[in-house]
Amino acid sequence: MAKLIKWGLLAVLAIALLIKLSLWLSVRSIMADATAQLSPIMNISYGGITSSFDGRVGLEKVRIVVPAIRDSLQIEHAELKFNGLGELLSFKERLAAGKFPEQMAVSIQGLELEAHGPFMQQLYDTPTPRSLFTSMGEVVCGKVKRIGTVDLLDMGYRTLETDGQFSYQFQPGLQKLSFNLTSDTRDMGELRLGFTVANMPERPVDLRLNPPRVERVTFELNDNQYQRKVQDYCAGKEGLDREAYVQAVVDKFDRVLRSQRIALNQPVLDAYARYQADPQSLRIELEPTEGLIWDGLQFFDADDVLTMLRPVVLVNQQAVDSLGFAWVDPNKTRKTDQDSDSAPAAAPVKPVSEAGQERFVSVTGLGDHIGKRLRFVTYDGMYYQGTLTRVTDGKAYLSLHGGNGTAEMSLRLEKINKVKVQF
Numbered sequence: 001m002a003k004l005i006k007w008g009l010l011a012v013l014a015i016a017l018l019i020k021l022s023l024w025l026s027v028r029s030i031m032a033d034a035t036a037q038l039s040p041i042m043n044i045s046y047g048g049i050t051s052s053f054d055g056r057v058g059l060e061k062v063r064i065v066v067p068a069i070r071d072s073l074q075i076e077h078a079e080l081k082f083n084g085l086g087e088l089l090s091f092k093e094r095l096a097a098g099k100f101p102e103q104m105a106v107s108i109q110g111l112e113l114e115a116h117g118p119f120m121q122q123l124y125d126t127p128t129p130r131s132l133f134t135s136m137g138e139v140v141c142g143k144v145k146r147i148g149t150v151d152l153l154d155m156g157y158r159t160l161e162t163d164g165q166f167s168y169q170f171q172p173g174l175q176k177l178s179f180n181l182t183s184d185t186r187d188m189g190e191l192r193l194g195f196t197v198a199n200m201p202e203r204p205v206d207l208r209l210n211p212p213r214v215e216r217v218t219f220e221l222n223d224n225q226y227q228r229k230v231q232d233y234c235a236g237k238e239g240l241d242r243e244a245y246v247q248a249v250v251d252k253f254d255r256v257l258r259s260q261r262i263a264l265n266q267p268v269l270d271a272y273a274r275y276q277a278d279p280q281s282l283r284i285e286l287e288p289t290e291g292l293i294w295d296g297l298q299f300f301d302a303d304d305v306l307t308m309l310r311p312v313v314l315v316n317q318q319a320v321d322s323l324g325f326a327w328v329d330p331n332k333t334r335k336t337d338q339d340s341d342s343a344p345a346a347a348p349v350k351p352v353s354e355a356g357q358e359r360f361v362s363v364t365g366l367g368d369h370i371g372k373r374l375r376f377v378t379y380d381g382m383y384y385q386g387t388l389t390r391v392t393d394g395k396a397y398l399s400l401h402g403g404n405g406t407a408e409m410s411l412r413l414e415k416i417n418k419v420k421v422q423f
Helices: 002-038 085-096 118-124 132-137 149-154 226-238 242-259 266-277 294-299 302-309 363-369
Strands: 043-045 048-052 056-066 071-081 103-114 138-141 144-146 159-171 176-185 189-198 213-223 262-264 281-286 312-315 325-327 358-361 373-378 383-392 395-402 405-412 416-422
Touching: 002 043, 071 118, 103 118, 118 149, 132 138, 132 242, 138 226, 138 242, 213 226, 226 242, 242 262, 242 266, 262 266, 266 312, 294 302, 294 405, 302 325, 358 363, 363 383, 363 416, 373 395, 383 405
Parallel strands: none
Antiparallel strands: 043 056, 048 056, 056 071, 071 103, 103 159, 138 144, 159 176, 176 189, 189 213, 213 281, 262 325, 281 312, 358 416, 373 383, 373 416, 383 395, 395 405
16 A cells, blocks of 8 residues: 555656646747747857746746847746646647637746846837827927936936736637736836727637727836936926926826817816825726717717716725716917927717707617618617618617728617617
8 A cells, every 4th residue: 555655756756747848848848939030130140048836837937039139138037927836737739729819928027128128228218199089198398398318317217126926817708808907117106007908819810800898907106216216307497496396297197188179167177186296106097888889989979978888997096086078170379389289189979969850760670771861879879870781690780980081880679778760
């Protein structure tokens, strides 16, 4: 009996060593292939391979050199993590079958870049078109519109060290995908981005035929001295005290958004001023309604956009009340704003009753009204207005028209409460 137990333990140990050796060889083979394929572009080297029985494999002391731009980056430890050894072993099987893996996480510790290197110059110094997403990046700082690598050096940054993690979990039965990204840069701040996607197909090839729907989006920015350093640096260039500089930043933010046709209401601007006065954390949450078309929001009234996006904003862990904005014509902004961009204003969506007579029609008879201008009211109180292009697969497809062009959206028939047709 004792010999049986002894041989059993030895067999378990041998299997464990074989699994660990297999993992080590697999990672080594993958890295050898990747290094060979990428050798014309970059040189990749690493100090060692790590693996564990809880579903982790990784590389230590990774160095990537890009000769073409004469720059490099170092990673202290990069790791691929799974929820156990079984998930790790099935990862390659699902990829070979053309399916999304059910779970995966990538962790990077000690990513280091030179603040003045070509990588950072490409990231910070390359001009980007003005948009809603770049509005917070514009600064009041003398002749400088956006912080660049020279400004980072002047503020005392020599190297940027970042820890990051990307993770996602796919639930095939529920067709739901959860994604999370965290990036923490020393002496700058932490960025968190997460979203949940519904109606997610199991195979990538099905994405075009059955596009997923964004169910929830979360963006969070936790400052760690970066905003204060920017404020001190730029306030010195402007010759302003801190209070006056904060007000100048808020005014700049307002002008930039107005150039994008967005005028925030005063409570939101006041909340942004509180964040600039004491930069700790900024969090934005969105829970879009079903059927929302992101590139068609400009065709709806501002109040309806808020109803469709259902935003929640927290500044320094405190919720902002009375969220609101209005669409504005950027050509009518203040003449003193010399850096605003001109853009044509989209025509507002007007009620159908202003343009002609209308009457209710049944949802089941929508096919008889292809090509007509319709107004839809859903059971959750939302309304949509556009030209009906087709009815298929339990959905009604609308073409929305505005001053900036056209966009198409769809509504599930079971979500529609009332339909009015214009004559």
